[in-house]
Amino acid sequence: MTLASPKIETAPAYDRVARGLHWSMALLIVATFILGLVVDAFPKSWEHGIVETHKVIGITILALVLLRIFWRQGHRPAPSNELSPLTERASGLGHFGLYLLMFAVPAIGLGYAIMRGQGLNFGLFAIPPFALPVDRALSRPVREIHEWAAYALIGLAAVHALAALWHHLVRKDGVLRRMLP
Secondary structure, three states, rough: OOOOOOOOOOOOOOOOOHHHHHHHHHHHHHHHOOOHHHHOOOOHHHHHHHHHHHHHHHHHHHHHHHHHHHHHOOOOOOOOOOHHHHHHHHHHHHHHHHHHHHHHHHHHHHHHHOOOOEEOOOOOOOOOOOOOOOHHHHHHHHHHHHHHHHHHHHHHHHHHHHHHHHHHHOOOOOOOOHHHH
8 A cells, every 4th residue: 555645735936037036146145245254364465356256246246136127027826826925925025135235235335435436347357446535444344234234135935945944844835846957
């Protein structure tokens, strides 16, 4: 006698573009967060290159989150019948927080770079620093806000990932599979 596994009803998956944006942004956010954490662990001669890479990835994340918001407006995900109204509300608030932080962290970082008189070097071209007076006393709190917002983003993303794993491993519903390739 064999036990039949329960049939799992799964809402339609997110489209290919939404999945690609989701996973590429997840990787870029983790990569730039790690670069921000370990910049001081490398030789001083590497610092400029690491900081420039951190900034370029941050600008890329900012562009991708804007693209993602734009894409989502015309490509709403199919509703999942697997979530209770309370869970649906919590999910919506979590996603709103993620989008807000995915925009705010690089935007604040860009503001910090401008306030510090830094340009952006994209390798093939560079944007020189703006001709603004450098005010280190004003830029220091902006840097701290950028850092705390980055920690909040990573923390909320970790809760998001744990919720997805909970759905997949405990509830055994199709919530995670909707975002998998």
